[in-house]
Structures are given as structure tokens and as C-alpha cells.
Amino acid sequence: MLEMLSLLACFACAEAASLPVPDVGTPVDVELVLAVDISQSMDEDEFALQRAGYVEALRHRDFINTVRSGTNGRIALAYFEWAGVVRDDGVIAWQVIDGEDSANAFADKIASRPFRSFRGTSISGALGFGTGLLEKSAFSAPRRVIDISGDGPNNTGRPVAAIRDAAVAEGIVINGLPILI
Template sequence: MRPILRRSLLAAPALAAPARAQEAVDLLLVLAMDASGSIDEDEFRLQREGYADALAHPQVLAAIRSKRRGAVAIAILEWGSPGASAAIVDWRRVADAASAQALGEALLKAERSPQSYNAIGDALDHAGRLLRAAPFAADQQVIDLSGDGPDLRSLRRAPDVRDELVARGVVINALAIAASGMVTRFGERLEETYRREVIGGPGAFVATAEDRRDIARALRAKLVREIA
């Protein structure tokens, strides 16, 4: 019987390794930055610097520390071309000045992705897939989209994607970057277009920046509101 016992043991399937538990954070946040063709190199640099400065600002760090776990996870994507938005900084845990500074440095060093214009629906769809694949777990999930124009040629309409994500429990906020009084092709201010087509979920809101030099201030206030 011993040989039979040995053969049966050899034939037994190997036990699968236990799945690694996801680290819990207070918030999963995807920052979706406009990299479309309407943004020249100087504006693009101002936008990235504004994001990096806002992420490491003491007010934002204080908001993170005020939460139960004292940590959030952030991923950054650039959007523009239909179906071609690109994740430029993968998920990172941010809990203190050092981790926030590291995230900002990674953003500043990342190559600009090739984008045309202006597919917001596809950007939201990509952001939703990033949330599903996040290596962290959180009860709160937010997409934070910034842009200087309306959705023009998405493969998937922005309101349709927005509604799907909200049904999953995702909150979508927006930052409208536009000169004072600028109107879209719909005859309304950009923030109104974003309010109608982009944002959704409990407490969703649109913030405004008068130009890219105003991004750091507007985004800082927006992040504090989203986190705290």
C-alpha cells in the first residue's frame, strides 16, 4: 500500500498560495489631467507643477492625517485622445510629506503622453478601470478630472460613463480651467458643462481655476475638500 500512497500524494494538486490582502487606506483617488492638444508646453509645465505643489501642501497633508488611517492612495493619468488616455504615475500610498514629495517628483519626471483632444468619457472609463485594479482598498473612491474644454469626441459619452461609475459608488469631481467668462460650444460656462456632463455621486462638485497659474490654489482647496 505504501507505493500507492506515495503516488496519490504526488498526484495531489498543489495548494494555491493565499491571496495577499490589500492594504487599507482612507481614499482611492485618480487624478485625471488634461494633456490634450489645446495645452502648449508652457501651460503643460504649469499644470504639472501646480499638481505637484498642491499634493505636498501642508493643508493637504493635514487633511490626510485627519482621517482614520492617515493615508490615501493616488494614481495619475493624462487624457485627451479618444481611447488613449495614459496612466503616467501608478498607485502610490501618500501619508506624509516624504511620500507626497515623492509622488510630485514622479509626476514631474514622467514623459508627456501623446494626446489630441478631447475625450472626457474615455478618460473617466480609464479612471474607473484603474480604481478596479488598485492594489489598495478603501471605502471612498474618487475621480478628480481637470480640463479646459468640454467632451468632444469620446468613444463613450461622458454622461454614460459617469452614471455607470456613480452606480458603483464612485464620486466624480471636476476642475474647470478656463478664463473668466469663457463659454463652451453649448453656450454655457465650462463649469456648468462639467456639472451637467461630468460630475456625479454624493457631494460631487466642480471647482474652477481662472488659468493654469491658478491650478495649485484651486487643486489644493479641492483636495482638502475631497479628503477631509
């Protein structure tokens, strides 16, 4: 969990239904997409570790201080769960994180999600979906990042290298967070 906190804090430097949609071009320090593996290869302990790590990191004082210390003092954050595909009900839309209240609200949304899993592991599909979220965001950021966590190889969908290379060519940073117990 400490590694995940460190990574989230670094990314912060470098739409919830109850919140207003940001104006097009709203400046943030980073647009960060959390892509979370819920494939059947994730056992309950791995899934719980993964989720608890994100929730704890978002609530941690160091993360919040790092977000606030950026040029704009805010980041844009989106979250989605993936397996062989990404389902609409597995997405938490973009939200601005600019302090403790917004970080805790986002963490609460992650924490309240039901545990579930689906067949297949399409890392390429997850990267493609995350890239699409970044392309359609209403924000302006000097840095765009996809953190993709998981515990297994791509076994469905297109080859990962082509999707990864296309995202990197668009200036997107991709971080892989292996979840192995």
C-alpha cells in the same frame, strides 16, 4: 493652484516601481485618481498651471496633515494623462501617500514628466480608464474619487453622461477641474 490644494486636501480627508506593491485590501482613507488633460487644446500655460498645481498641492503641509489625520492616516493615489486615449507611458501607478516623504516622491514623479500633447479630448475615455484603475486597485477605502482636469468638451469616444453615470452608480465621486486661462 489654491483651489486644487483645497480639493486635494478635502479628498484626502474624505505603485511606484521602487515601492512594494500593497497587500490586497490595504486600508486607506480614500483612493484618489488624478486624470490630467494633455490634449492639444491645452496650451503650454494651461499645462504648466495644471501640473504645478498638483505638484504644489501634494507638497503642501496642509495636504500632508490632512492625509495623516484620516482614520488610517494614508490615501492611495494614482495619476494618468489623457487626450483622445490614455497611453501606458502616461500612467503613474498606485502609491500610498502617508506623509511628507511619500507625497514628495509622488510629486517628483509628476514634475519630472515630459511635456507632451496628443489629439482628441475623450473625457469619457478618461473616466472609463480612471474607473478601471479604481476597480483593479489593491486597496480598501470608504471613498473613491476621480479628479479629472481639462479645458475642453468631449470630442471623441463615447458620450460622457453614460460613463459618468456608470461610475457614480459604483459609488465613485467625480470632480471636474476646469483649466482655463
